[in-house]
Amino acid sequence: MDVHASLLSAVGETPLVRLNRVTARLSTPVYAKLEYVNPGGSVKDRAALSMVSAAEEAGLLAPGGTIVEGTSGNTGVGLAMVAAQRGYRCVFTLPDKTSAEKIAVLRAYGAEVVVCPSGLPLEHPDHVFNTAVRIAAERPGGWHANQYDNAANPAAHYRTTGPEIWRQTDGRITHLVAGVGTGGTLTGAGEYLREAAGGRVTVVGADPEASVYGGGDGRPYFVESIGHVLHPETVEDRWPESYRPEAVDRIERIGDRESLLTARRLAREEGLLVGGSAGTAVAAALRVAAEAGPDDLVVVVLPDSGRNYLSTVHDDAWLRHWGFLDGDGGGPVVGEAGSVPIGPRLRPADTVRQALDVLAGPSGARPGREGAALVTVAGTGRPVTGPDVVGSVTARRLREAVDSGAARPEDALSAHLAPAPPAFGVGEPAVEALRALDAARGEVALVLLDGHAHALVDRAALRAVVEGVPGTTAAGDRPEVPRTRPEPAHR
């Protein structure tokens, strides 16, 4: 019989499939390693099985024990699957930005899920990692898998992913491309392939543009599970030991828009329903292939399925809300309304006096229907991204509060914030934005482009575009809001 004695022996040996349509203009073949075919649905099955087996061998995990891990989902699924087979309990800590589907899957395996606030510095006791360490110490028989620093994670890929790719390509691979989360996949498979090929394989990391691995400033981005975010209050940045930068030849930095739209293209043009990190990896692989020759052979790792992201990456309304999609051709869109640049950014800890000083300056003097400036407040002090806007203030309201004694100049701004303005993507219908603004009795809305707060638009400008009158607000002071964006290269 051609059978598996256990689900666990079905981990790995995933297919390697040539990309045909997204590579149409390229002479270099690109093959995708379909890691979502693993029984738990992702590349992390390999690391999970390897880490549990190593812990058992080292006597760190014994019958009746509890596996604890900080995971954004896939490592949790892998560990939960192994735990179910081998009779362990599991507890997973994950950030509150994790998709609802991923959390539901973990619970379906019988795991306990502890949701932690995202956006905390690494030193914070409630950070996903520290919460996992604490729970593992408190539970009898608790074991913290710690995929970030566990040598059995990259070892899984050195032992399985790398050799599979070598065998499947008959040793012809010249470039390996994969995203870097813990770094286990790229480091482990990359080291094996380099050795097997006598150094002839180029190892390429695919990284979100803002991630610090590739030299970004570490501000938040939209693709889940890869890259490295740096919180502004993190004192000492620590990279995972599973990631060995010396094992990587170069990093391709990919913006959110290119990653997300590439993931969509893979579903529509190749029939590969994959997640956002696969979009990042393929976008990088297409760049690599464009520079390579016809005798080269690129392998790209697709870590998980798009089924985990039906309410995000693969949802048009979500993409459009965050400004990643243009209009659907059904009428005027928010990006067509006359808009003004966002004024200076303040932080919640700034004082009322500081805010008033900033607002009195030239960059604070923005036109608006209140005759005062509007300032968005970035929670992280980073370039404002949609989720980071925690509130707004205007000079007029602040001055009134000081005059009436409701605010003191030395107060923190956080005590005197008005709600953040509602936000709409550039491609959302202007009529819907106008309706929502009317319902909220708001004057001004944020315009989102590529996930970032890009400009401000007021009710009059939205009404003008809905009624077919060209944009009217603050002519000459308008940021360019592109109505259409270039498609990712190499269509």
Ligand SMILES: Cc1ncc(COP(=O)(O)O)c(C=O)c1O
């Ligand atoms: C969807 C997805 N992509 C990519 C990665 C990155 O893999 P690695 O941690 O091996 O670097 C992960 C890891 O959790 C993942 O879940």
